[in-house]
Amino acid sequence: MTGVRTQVRAPAAGEPAAPPLAPGTRPAPGYEILRHLMRTGWLDLYDAWSDERACRCVVKVVRPDRRDEARPRARLLREGRWLCTFSHPHLVRAYETLEWPEPLVVLETLTGETLSHLVHRLRRRPAADDVALLGVQLCSAVHYLHGRGLLHLDLKPSNVVVDCGHAKVLDLSVARPPGRAPAGLGTFRYLAPEQARGGPLTAAADVWGIGITLYEVASGDVPFDPRGTAESTDDGDHHWCPQLEVTVPPVGSRRRLPRAVASAIDGCLEMDPSTRPTVTELAASLGAILPGYGLRTPSSEEPGTGDVATFPRPS
Template sequence: MSAPTPWAPGTEPVQGYVVLEHLTRTGWLDVYDAWSEERDCRCVIKVVRADHRGEKRLDERLLREGRWLRDFAHPHLVRGYEAFKSPEPLVVLETLTGETLSHLVHRLRRRPAAADVALLGVQMCSAVHYLHGRGLLHLDLKPANVVVDRGHVKVLDLSVARPPGPAPAGLGTCCYLAPEQARGGPLTATADVWGIGITLFEAACGEKPVACRARTAAADGHDTDDRYWQLEEAAPPVASRRRLPLALAAAVDSCLRADPSSRPTVGGLAAALKAALPE
């Protein structure tokens, strides 16, 4: 069956918002550049794809993310404007300038300076600390979910976020999962510490710690394939790929320890990264 046709420019999905352009499509979402008449500015609309509409769990997942982002306020977290239940579930988010970290590293081939890697980590820690303070783990930290604009970072996508505790195996994106996410079972704040660490590793080195076959995330947010590199081998030290200041390399490596209890806390990681910044 062919994929549904995206909304055309000029479509008004809800009153006060006009579609400008279709931006991208995921396994269950369409994302649009849109215009907010009330705010007199551009915005981003996320809506469940037409071929998945009526799937209650996806509707609830999108609306939950929209309500969280609408209610949260943090300088390093994307801002949500509104969440609509009808005529169909959709959320409205701020338009971000800048580029995703993934685009900068892989498309533009920009490898950030060591100080920029440390600052990136400090800002990610700040956003994650805020989420943890509201009882949520992000669980999908990766370069594609980080936007950088002139050194300022914003973390995206709370679609698989959940409170600490039991979770199904494979929740998140396969290449970036902490071992305990891949395995399934209780998750704690240290799963997000792994996510920060693997993001910093890829930003610094231009590649993941271990080559990983990319797979499209299922609509339920987890991958059912049980072959994960994280369960078969340890992450190599970042110094094996790039020479970094010792304190920074040690901070990144500490995030990627297989045992969650041996990783630093978010606060401890932030302090280590700040110490690695030049004075």
């Protein structure tokens, strides 16, 4: 990407947002829109049909009212090209990235539900073994990304889909190589302190992301709810974040957990990135908690049962 700045057109007062594409629309040859799934500040996601593959897929495009902006288009194409070259059992797969007639990324359709939906749906919190298994799988995906020179920088429950105990990480829209980054890159309530502050970012920022995701899954909520929006940003616009000044309360203060699980989560959320475990160390700590985990891959691991809610699994 170049350093080109674009002007964002602010909607006129009372101007409605551009409607999503209607069912039956073909955004590109071979793809038909079935329904609109969701809208972010700059993207639309659609349930779609792939003629070539004869299956459903997810189509990700820039919103109609932002198609003329260079930056969203470049971000989407960058993410799509990365995902098309990546292959990992705990990372969403991209089938294709198109530049014409408009930037478009085609993703696999995932079954299951996001962790954020799961956390709010469950009446009881997941078992400690399930939390540990989830952590191992997140570490696996993040380790893979780091090995390809990228930080995810937006790990959170809404960016993880779980089905039958198997997790997949979504959304590389703010991913970038380690190094300097603008303040506020990511989603405010999940930012590592160094992300909120701005400056050099390392793999430790993603360790924080894993930790705060596990914290919310284990306890039912994030440790603090900062003022400002929960939207992701990469433009350096940011608000005050409590993680810059307030130590995260131990997860054990929110929910009783085995000491090893609580210590692993709390260790990820140290304010000083140099004191957090590495991704490999975290995976080893969490893997040691799982009965009989041994050297099996996370994707083949079955969650343990407990006296509290467990992640959905086959009957």
